[in-house]
Amino acid sequence: SKALNKALDYLSYSLRTEKETRQKLAKEGLEDDIIETVVKKLTKMKLLNDSEYAKSYVRTMAKTTDKGPRFIANSLKEKGISLCDTEDALLEYPAEMQLKNALKLAAKTVAKSKKKSFNECNQKITQALLNKGYSSELASQVRQSLNLTKDVDQEHENLRLETEKLWHKNSRIDLKKRRNKIKAALFRKGFDLYECDRIMDELENTETET
Numbered sequence: 001s002k003a004l005n006k007a008l009d010y011l012s013y014s015l016r017t018e019k020e021t022r023q024k025l026a027k028e029g030l031e032d033d034i035i036e037t038v039v040k041k042l043t044k045m046k047l048l049n050d051s052e053y054a055k056s057y058v059r060t061m062a063k064t065t066d067k068g069p070r071f072i073a074n075s076l077k078e079k080g081i082s083l084c085d086t087e088d089a090l091l092e093y094p095a096e097m098q099l100k101n102a103l104k105l106a107a108k109t110v111a112k113s114k115k116k117s118f119n120e121c122n123q124k125i126t127q128a129l130l131n132k133g134y135s136s137e138l139a140s141q142v143r144q145s146l147n148l149t150k151d152v153d154q155e156h157e158n159l160r161l162e163t164e165k166l167w168h169k170n171s172r173i174d175l176k177k178r179r180n181k182i183k184a185a186l187f188r189k190g191f192d193l194y195e196c197d198r199i200m201d202e203l204e205n206t207e208t209e210t
Helices: 002-011 018-025 032-044 049-064 068-076 081-091 097-110 116-130 136-146 152-169 175-188 194-209
Strands: none
Touching: 002 018, 002 032, 018 032, 018 097, 032 068, 049 068, 049 081, 049 097, 097 116, 097 136, 116 136, 152 175, 175 194
């Protein structure tokens, strides 16, 4: 009776999975046979239902977060939800809602990447979507939907700012190593190395004159 009351109190705050309830009761120092009896009773009372929990969880995550289906599936696995119940629950997260959420996330990523190269911005979009649990196929669809185009003037300005920052940051090392190090860094960031050389030539000339 005391074990059941503890479980009911635990469930009064939020929906829980069977695994979470077992873990809670175990932390209370209850024996396995008592926990088993309580779980069976709660299931019979329809207060524990992993299938319904999973569906509710997916609906909530889809409506209130930017998480993709893979992230949600991993969360359900950690909560003890079976693969079968997880797959059924993910039907509550239709493709059109995934695309809508993914587009919002991509737009935020673009806004944060204004000083990045065009190539790096695209990489950031893909990485953000994959990290949040969306598929690579959906990431490709999102990039196509955004239809981003390179702003040549903005790209050049970003390159100049990044080159100048790295030029001054590495001012104490040998000139050849300095240039190579900067070019390697800018290459990783997706910038044009020809333009990079031209800007470094200007910086070097200015430095020599000074």
